[in-house]
Amino acid sequence: MDEKDLGKDLAKVLIPEADLQAKVKELAAQIDADYEGKDLLLVGVLKGAVMIMADLARALHTPASMDWMAVSSYGSGTKSSGVVRILKDLDTDILDRHVLIVEDIVDSGLTLSWLVSNLRSRNPASLEICALLRKPEAVKMDLNVKYVGFDIPNEFVIGYGLDYAEKYRNLPFVGTLAPHVYGGNGG
Numbered sequence: 001m002d003e004k005d006l007g008k009d010l011a012k013v014l015i016p017e018a019d020l021q022a023k024v025k026e027l028a029a030q031i032d033a034d035y036e037g038k039d040l041l042l043v044g045v046l047k048g049a050v051m052i053m054a055d056l057a058r059a060l061h062t063p064a065s066m067d068w069m070a071v072s073s074y075g076s077g078t079k080s081s082g083v084v085r086i087l088k089d090l091d092t093d094i095l096d097r098h099v100l101i102v103e104d105i106v107d108s109g110l111t112l113s114w115l116v117s118n119l120r121s122r123n124p125a126s127l128e129i130c131a132l133l134r135k136p137e138a139v140k141m142d143l144n145v146k147y148v149g150f151d152i153p154n155e156f157v158i159g160y161g162l163d164y165a166e167k168y169r170n171l172p173f174v175g176t177l178a179p180h181v182y183g184g185n186g187g
């Protein structure tokens with residue numbers, strides 16, 4: 001799927017594909033340096049993190065295991081409900097493992113705050129976060145995101161895993177939607 005397929009639904013391209021791919025390589029290099037010689041477990045947060053997880057994992061030189069958790073707080077709207085639900089738990093016991101949570105976006109920070117306290121209670125050897133995108137509200141939260149791709153403005157974004165009502169995840173870039181797609185009320 002590309003810009004042409006989106007037609008009038010796209011307001012603008014915020015981060016082009018080439019910039020995303022360059023940033024993924026940068027993040028992978030930092031992670032490689034920090035986890036050298038360690039047994040790394042990447043925990044991807046479904047479904048938004050599938051693209052960053054797939055690209056980041058392949059850009060790493062460090063051998064890494066991959067597991068997935070599915071949580072949801074947004075439903076089909078553009079605002080977090082604040083209630084995080086586990087839809088799928090990890091298959092792996094993370095006790096004494098070096099865990100790196102891989103996320104597409106920290107927006108309100110509610111999902112990751114909840115996830116960090118949930119995973120911390122399982123006593124991993126270490127627990128860090130890599131998020132491709134971060135919005136201003138999340139910066140205010142007491143949340144230590146060690147690896148951040150891009151700080152972006154407070155706009156609802158789509159593409160590269162990010163959806164609006166389950167659509168647009170398969171765009172190779174990150175963009176913003178035209179207001180008419182939201183039905184004019186911001187969701």
Ligand SMILES: O=P(O)(O)OC[C@H]1O[C@H](OP(=O)(O)OP(=O)(O)O)[C@H](O)[C@@H]1O
Pocket residue numbers: 045046047048049071072073074075080103104105106107108109110111112138163
């Ligand atoms: O910082 P927050 O305000 O909590 O928002 C960030 C979370 O919201 C989105 O997931 P969503 O719950 O929409 O599920 P999805 O990944 O399946 O789209 C996104 O993928 C993050 O996980």
Ligand code: HPA
Pocket residue numbers: 074105107155156157158162163164
């Ligand atoms: O801006 C966003 N876009 C898509 N999904 C999201 N989940 C939190 N924030 C966003």
Ligand SMILES: [Mg+2]
Pocket residue numbers: 048074162163
């Ligand atoms: Mg979503």
